[in-house]
Amino acid sequence: MNATSPSPAAGPSYAAPVRPAAGFLPASKIGLVAMVGRGDPDVIPLWFGEGDLTTPAFINEAANRALAAGETFYTWQRGIPPLREAIAEYTRRVYGIACGPERITVTGSGMQAILLTCQALIGRGDNAVIVGPIWPNIVHCVELQEGEPRQIDLAFDGANWSLDLDRLFAAVDERTRLIFVNSPNNPTGWTMPSEMQKALLDFCRERRIWLVADEVYARLVYDRPVAPSFLEHAGPDDPLIVVQSFSKPWAMTGWRLGWVTSPDSFGDLLAKLTQINTSGSPAFLQHGALAAIREGEPFLAEMVERCRVGREVVLQGLARFPRVRIARPEAAFYAFFGVDGMDDSLEFAKRLVREAKVGLAPGTAFGDGGEGYLRLCFASAPERLQRAMDRMAPLLS
Ligand SMILES: Cc1ncc(COP(=O)(O)O)c(C=O)c1O
Structure with a gap:
């Protein structure tokens, strides 16, 4: 098969052939979790790699x-x-x-x-x-x-x-x-x-x-x-x-x-x-x-401080759960934690959205080495993070 020939397996059907390398591009697994909570204002979204602050004036x-x-x-x-x-x-x-x-x-x-x-x-x-x-x-x-x-x-x-x-x-x-x-x-x-x-x-x-x-x-x-x-x-x-x-x-x-x-x-x-x-x-x-x-240095300093506080809220919150394993992140704004007994992070992340109203990224989105983990972005207001930690307790305990 050459690169432009029709491929019945190249994802959805198209009006005319697409390159298999494009047709096979998978949907984002973080996006699949986000779809579950789409339109639900109650969900606390910590799945994407961005914080809750708007660009400074x-x-x-x-x-x-x-x-x-x-x-x-x-x-x-x-x-x-x-x-x-x-x-x-x-x-x-x-x-x-x-x-x-x-x-x-x-x-x-x-x-x-x-x-x-x-x-x-x-x-x-x-x-x-x-x-x-x-x-x-x-x-x-x-x-x-x-x-x-x-x-x-x-x-x-x-x-x-x-x-x-x-x-x-x-x-x-x-x-x-x-x-x-x-x-x-x-x-x-x-x-x-x-x-x-x-x-x-x-x-x-x-x-x-x-x-x-x-x-x-x-x-x-x-x-x-x-x-x-x-x-x-x-x-x-x-x-x-x-x-x-x-x-x-x-x-x-x-x-x-x-x-x-x-x-x-x-x-x-x-x-x-x-x-x-x-x-x-x-x-x-x-x-x-x-x-x-x-x-931008003063804003950046505020951003780092905000993330530092968020990191503590999340690390302390996660420490309550014996099933959770985590390396203290010294950089970036993510908590990437393993959960004992969780072997399908995509399904687990979807359950967290449905049952706890908290949106996290499934570890499997980051390759095979990420299965068994969840990623939470802590670039958020501490109260919001605390609420998320409390809501997740029934599923992580
Ligand atoms: C590791 C890494 N590289 C690159 C990017 C791209 O950032 P942007 O396209 O917003 O500049 C991201 C965004 O999440 C990232 O996490």
């Missing part, structure tokens, strides 16, 4: 001003120059490294950066080695390119998550085009130690494989100002692509803006892919992002 106002000033035309594919310069300055300030705007590309979300990167790197028969459990979208991007995702899961010893780097290396072969690491990790909160980042980057450099580092949670850390970054070990021409996003630190999930730090030449390649995608992110929104980057 100073960011909205900057975008409004740009809109009123007529910033409504096609724009730069790699982002407006002042934003690229400001992100380079932010990179120097936050990580203490040299970085110029030629390494920065603004994208239409972290997600788009990952998709374009896969379009650039993965072809049929190639593979991507991915550290899991992981937010599933990267896996689907590889599959859409007719590549093979090879997920190597972290191990949980009852207290901590850890990665066996030798297992990761052993999964690499001559068709491996990229290694994907999301640190701090969604869903576990695991953060790759700096020495391990260095060893992995050395390996990729030697093997001429791209290292795609998803660092969208870099600033949501509880024991230091920023998580260790691969950027601290890389020169401007290393095969490193770091994906970041405005979504999480500045409560901008609906804006769809992110950025990539990469060698200049890879940024130019992203520009060509952007040209045949959105042609560039809306200029007036980028002015809002500029305000976030330049003036």
